[in-house]
Amino acid sequence: MSGLRKAFKLARRPAPRETLVRLEAANILETLPIALIVVNGQDIISAVNYAGEEFFGASRSLLLQSSLADLLPADHPVFLMTERARTGEMTVAEHDLSLEGPRLARRGCAVLAAPVQDHPGYVLLTFQDESAARTMDQQISARNAARSITGMAAILAHEVKNPLSGIRGAAQLLELNAPPQDRELAVLIRDEADRIRAMVERMETFGEKRLERQAVNIHRVLEHVRRLAGSGFAARIKFTEHYDPSLPHVLGDRDQLIQVLLNLVKNAAEAILGADRQDGEIQLTTGFQHGVRLSAATGRSRPNLPIFVAVRDNGPGIPEDIKRHLFEPFVSTKATGSGLGLALVAKVVADHGGLIDVDSRPGRTEFRIHLPVYEDPEEGVN
Numbered sequence: 001m002s003g004l005r006k007a008f009k010l011a012r013r014p015a016p017r018e019t020l021v022r023l024e025a026a027n028i029l030e031t032l033p034i035a036l037i038v039v040n041g042q043d044i045i046s047a048v049n050y051a052g053e054e055f056f057g058a059s060r061s062l063l064l065q066s067s068l069a070d071l072l073p074a075d076h077p078v079f080l081m082t083e084r085a086r087t088g089e090m091t092v093a094e095h096d097l098s099l100e101g102p103r104l105a106r107r108g109c110a111v112l113a114a115p116v117q118d119h120p121g122y123v124l125l126t127f128q129d130e131s132a133a134r135t136m137d138q139q140i141s142a143r144n145a146a147r148s149i150t151g152m153a154a155i156l157a158h159e160v161k162n163p164l165s166g167i168r169g170a171a172q173l174l175e176l177n178a179p180p181q182d183r184e185l186a187v188l189i190r191d192e193a194d195r196i197r198a199m200v201e202r203m204e205t206f207g208e209k210r211l212e213r214q215a216v217n218i219h220r221v222l223e224h225v226r227r228l229a230g231s232g233f234a235a236r237i238k239f240t241e242h243y244d245p246s247l248p249h250v251l252g253d254r255d256q257l258i259q260v261l262l263n264l265v266k267n268a269a270e271a272i273l274g275a276d277r278q279d280g281e282i283q284l285t286t287g288f289q290h291g292v293r294l295s296a297a298t299g300r301s302r303p304n305l306p307i308f309v310a311v312r313d314n315g316p317g318i319p320e321d322i323k324r325h326l327f328e329p330f331v332s333t334k335a336t337g338s339g340l341g342l343a344l345v346a347k348v349v350a351d352h353g354g355l356i357d358v359d360s361r362p363g364r365t366e367f368r369i370h371l372p373v374y375e376d377p378e379e380g381v382n
Contacts, residue, residue: 034126039082041121043068055127056104072101078111078125085113085123099127107359161200168193211351215249215374216257218309222284225261234269234282242285249374250307256348257371263341264311264367271315271365285310306354306370318360326358 029036035055038047048056048063056063056071072078076099081092091114099106109129116122168190175186226239250257265282272280286309318326327346349356355370 034128036127037063037125038116039068039123039125041086043079043082046122052127055106055129070101071104072099078113081111081113082123082125085115086121089115091115161197164193164197164200168197211253211256213251213253213352215376216252216254218247218250218257218286218307218371219243219245221254221257221261222286222309225258225265226284228262229265229269229282233266237269237272237280237282240281240283242283242287244287247286247288247307250371251374252352252371256352260345260348260369261309261311263345267341268311268313268315268365272313275316277314279314281314283310283312285312306372308368308370310366310368312364312366314363315365317362317365318358323358323360327356 030049032049033051035052036047036049037045037052040046044067045063048060053060053063058066068079068082077094077097078099081094084090084092091112093110093112095110097109097111099109099111106129109127111128112126114124116124171186171189171193175183175190178186222241222243226241229237230239265284268282269280272282286307288307327342346356349369349371353372357368359366359368
C-alpha cells in the first residue's frame with residue numbers, strides 16, 4: 001500500500017465500493033501536477049505524490065524518511081501554517097513564499113495547509129511554484145506585442161526606409177555645401193536618419209522566420225558565443241563555465257540560439273562595464289531544471305526534463321520597476337537602448353517552445369532559458 005493510501009484510509013474497513021472510490025482518489029492524488037505531501041503530528045512526512053518528488057528534487061523513499069525540518073529552516077512560515085491547520089482544524093494558504101533549504105531554492109510559491117479528516121494531527125501540504133506561471137504569462141503578452149511589431153516593421157520598411165534614404169542623401173549634400181554654422185544641423189539630420197533606419201532594421205528581425213529545428217549541442221553554441229564576446233565587446237571581462245557534460249542535445253535552431261545567447265551576454269557585459277566593475281564576471285551554466293515541464297505529463301511516465309542555460313553577471317542588477325516589463329518591446333534599462341533586444345529574445349525562446357526567466361538583485365543578475373530536449377525519432381523503433 002502506498003504512502004498516500006495509508007494517509008487517507010479510514011480507520012474502519014471500507015465496503016468494496018468505497019475501496020474502489022478510495023483507490024481512484026489515491027490515483028488522482030498521485031497524478032496531480034501539484035506537489036503534495038502529508039505530515040504527521042511530529043511533522044514527519046507520511047505521504048508524497050510524484051509531483052512532490054519533482055518539486056523537492058528527491059525520491060519518495062528519501063522523502064518518507066525525512067521531516068519537514070529537513071526541507072525547510074525551523075523559522076519558516078510553513079511550520080506556523082502547519083500548526084494552525086493542525087490545531088485550528090482550518091485550511092491556511094499563503095502566496096509568494098520563498099522556499100529555501102538544503103534540497104530546494106524556489107521563490108514565488110503558493111502553499112496550502114489543510115487538516116486530514118479522521119486523522120488527528122495529520123496535515124496535507126500543497127506547493128505550487130507560481131513564478132514560472134507568471135513568467136510565462138508575461139512572455140505570452142510580450143510575444144503578442146512582438147508579433148504586432150512584425151506587422152509594424154513591414155509597414156515601416158516599405159513606407160519609411162525609402163524616404164529616409166532620400167532625407168539622408170539630401171543631408172549629405174547640404175553638409176558639403178552648407179556654411180559652417182549650418183553644417184552641424186545637416187550632420188544632425190543625417191545621424192537621426194541613420195538612427196531611425198537602424199531601429200527599423202532591428203524591428204524587421206521580428207519577422208516570422210521559419211525555425212530550422214534540429215539536434216543542437218548547446219555547449220558548442222555557448223563556446224561560439226563566448227569566443228565572439230571575448231574577442232570583442234567583452235574582451236576585459238572574465239568568463240567562467242559550469243557545464244553539465246552529460247546533457248543531451250536540445251531541439252532548436254542553432255543560428256537563432258546563438259543570437260539569443262549573444263544578446264544576453266552582450267547585455268551582461270554592458271551592465272558590468274556600465275558599473276565600471278574591475279572584477280566583472282559572466283558565468284555560463286547548463287544543466288537540468290527538475291520539475292519544469294512545457295506540457296502536462298500523462299499518467300506516471302517521466303517526461304524529458306528540459307535543459308536550462310543560464311547567463312549570470314555580477315553587474316548592478318535590474319531595477320524593480322523595470323523587471324516586470326523586461327521582455328516587453330521598447331523597455332530598456334539603458335539610456336540609449338531601443339528596448340527590442342530582450343523582446344526579441346523572449347520571442348525566439350517562445351518560438352522554440354521554451355521559457356526564459358530572470359532573477360536579479362544588486363550584484364547578481366541571471367537569465368535562465370529552458371529548452372526542450374531533442375528526441376531522436378528513430379529511438380524505440382525496432
